[in-house]
Amino acid sequence: MLTAEARSRLVVVLVGARNPQNIGAAARAMQDFGFSDLRVVNEFAPPFEAAQLEAKSAVGASSIMASARLFSGLPEAIADCALVAGTTAIGGRELTREVITLQTAAPQLLEALQHAPGGADEPAARTALLFGSEKTGLTNEQLSYCQLLLTIPLFDPGIEGPGTRHLSMNLGQAVAVCLYELTREGFEQARALPQLHQALATSADRERLTERLLELMKATGYDQRFPANSREHVVRRLAQQLGVTQDEAATWLGLLRHVVRSTQKLQEQEPE
Amino acid sequence: MLTAEARSRLVVVLVGARNPQNIGAAARAMQDFGFSDLRVVNEFAPPFEAAQLEAKSAVGASSIMASARLFSGLPEAIADCALVAGTTAIGGRELTREVITLQTAAPQLLEALQHAPGGADEPAARTALLFGSEKTGLTNEQLSYCQLLLTIPLFDPGIEGPGTRHLSMNLGQAVAVCLYELTREGFEQARALPQLHQALATSADRERLTERLLELMKATGYDQRFPANSREHVVRRLAQQLGVTQDEAATWLGLLRHVVRSTQKLQEQEPE
Numbered sequence: 274m275l276t277a278e279a280r281s282r283l284v285v286v287l288v289g290a291r292n293p294q295n296i297g298a299a300a301r302a303m304q305d306f307g308f309s310d311l312r313v314v315n316e317f318a319p320p321f322e323a324a325q326l327e328a329k330s331a332v333g334a335s336s337i338m339a340s341a342r343l344f345s346g347l348p349e350a351i352a353d354c355a356l357v358a359g360t361t362a363i364g365g366r367e368l369t370r371e372v373i374t375l376q377t378a379a380p381q382l383l384e385a386l387q388h389a390p391g392g393a394d395e396p397a398a399r400t401a402l403l404f405g406s407e408k409t410g411l412t413n414e415q416l417s418y419c420q421l422l423l424t425i426p427l428f429d430p431g432i433e434g435p436g437t438r439h440l441s442m443n444l445g446q447a448v449a450v451c452l453y454e455l456t457r458e459g460f461e462q463a464r465a466l467p468q469l470h471q472a473l474a475t476s477a478d479r480e481r482l483t484e485r486l487l488e489l490m491k492a493t494g495y496d497q498r499f500p501a502n503s504r505e506h507v508v509r510r511l512a513q514q515l516g517v518t519q520d521e522a523a524t525w526l527g528l529l530r531h532v533v534r535s536t537q538k539l540q541e542q543e544p545e
Numbered sequence: 546m547l548t549a550e551a552r553s554r555l556v557v558v559l560v561g562a563r564n565p566q567n568i569g570a571a572a573r574a575m576q577d578f579g580f581s582d583l584r585v586v587n588e589f590a591p592p593f594e595a596a597q598l599e600a601k602s603a604v605g606a607s608s609i610m611a612s613a614r615l616f617s618g619l620p621e622a623i624a625d626c627a628l629v630a631g632t633t634a635i636g637g638r639e640l641t642r643e644v645i646t647l648q649t650a651a652p653q654l655l656e657a658l659q660h661a662p663g664g665a666d667e668p669a670a671r672t673a674l675l676f677g678s679e680k681t682g683l684t685n686e687q688l689s690y691c692q693l694l695l696t697i698p699l700f701d702p703g704i705e706g707p708g709t710r711h712l713s714m715n716l717g718q719a720v721a722v723c724l725y726e727l728t729r730e731g732f733e734q735a736r737a738l739p740q741l742h743q744a745l746a747t748s749a750d751r752e753r754l755t756e757r758l759l760e761l762m763k764a765t766g767y768d769q770r771f772p773a774n775s776r777e778h779v780v781r782r783l784a785q786q787l788g789v790t791q792d793e794a795a796t797w798l799g800l801l802r803h804v805v806r807s808t809q810k811l812q813e814q815e816p817e
Contacts, residue, residue: 307700428579446721539811
């Protein structure tokens with residue numbers, strides 16, 4: 274059961290959507306299921322602007338498109354989000370991370386939406402649901418920002434009949450199905466659970482951890498010896514694990530900073 | 546769990562759909578969720594023909610559009626169907642019949658699909674799911690052919706905020722959401738989600754990480770400067786976060802080991 278407050282905390286992020294109609298369709302699905310925070314990540318403004326223009330004359334989703342925001346990069350779009358969930362069609366890709374079904378992921382997402390801690394003077398952390406571009410879906414680099422990967426279970430004809438096909442849904446339909454699942458138990462008031470009195474680490478916190486970790490790898494020459502483990506998206510995935518709460522993230526940040534400085538200090542004293 | 550046979554018994558009927566793109570979107574949603582029998586009721590052939598033409602060049606749903614059938618009247622389109630379920634947005638209409646939610650209707654639809662009786666020389670009766678036109682939805686006359694009326698529960702802003710709006714979904718999205726609900730419990734020949742070919746990190750792995758982390762804090766003097774953050778149980782909690790999979794744990798272990806060694810090496814070279 275989703276409260277208005279919980280619904281307001283969900284952020285739908287369309288990463289690299291190219292078709293203005295799909296952006297509009299996602300906005301309409303959001304309106305249908307009572308969500309409002311739409312963010313579009315695209316280096317190019319035209320698809321977003323066209324969607325906004327179209328929405329002005331369309332029924333339904335116009336208010337959501339009007340308040341939708343365009344970002345040129347994913348990190349900026351999800352900076353205020355604690356939980357970041359990415360949707361993926363899996364496809365032929367070999368999985369290196371766990372992907373769960375939408376049905377399985379929904380309780381986790383609902384929990385995050387309903388019990389997001391936040392002080393009186395501080396906005397509660399948000400939960401992001403990421404959808405990739407129509408053509409490629411979310412890339413591995415984009416998925417590296419996510420703590421949770423989910424997939425809508427589709428029918429695979431490969432099992433029963435001849436021919437394989439690209440298992441992926443139309444963008445607007447995928448958004449509609451995900452939001453339907455989140456509101457499937459209804460819109461009523463949520464039961465009250467004790468609040469966690471700790472702010473959760475956000476995507477922005479984790480981005481700072483990624484930077485420090487990269488810095489540390491460079492300072493100690495780790496990146497030279499293990500370049501495969503030092504690629505940015507690999508390091509980002511490691512940094513995703515650091516710090517559930519903001520306090521913990523701050524401790525990690527402090528430790529990494531300390532180690533980098535202590536290394537640099539030792540290097541300065543090193544005899545030439 | 547839907548068998549192939551049960552899935553083959555579902556008929557999706559689009560009554561009066563005017564937009565070829567919506568017909569194509571419905572076909573794509575059907576393909577996504579493993580259904581195949583699409584029927585379009587329209588006095589005018591052009592939208593249907595345009596959708597078939599478009600499908601020839603489209604990815605995905607082309608085989609469903611190719612075998613889709615056009616009917617000029619609803620009775621002909623559902624002649625072989627035993628259970629006929631109509632979708633309705635309710636809207637401002639005064640209800641004279643019971644309308645249940647999609648979630649509530651799904652078990653009845655599944656029951657009909659899975660246990661349709663049928664003789665050896667007689668095809669099993671089919672179950673129809675009707676969707677109305679984009680503009681009006683199903684009319685009362687069209688609803689009179691249905692034994693079951695269902696609605697997708699949408700968010701009604703009238704309850705919480707000002708302004709009313711037409712509560713109805715995009716046609717393709719409505720089809721996708723209904724078919725998602727019908728397959729939500731899985732496909733009989735379910736494609737298990739690809740196995741994660743990675744062992745998960747164990748408690749022993751995390752204990753090694755705790756040790757390394759303590760070592761690092763000591764080697765860099767972090768424990769001297771921040772003793773509160775260097776207590777074993779605090780460090781253990783931080784180490785719990787390192788490495789979901791064994792590969793990840795190994796990467797963290799390698800990084801920590803590398804940083805400790807690099808620090809020790811620098812300290813050895815340090816002038817006394």
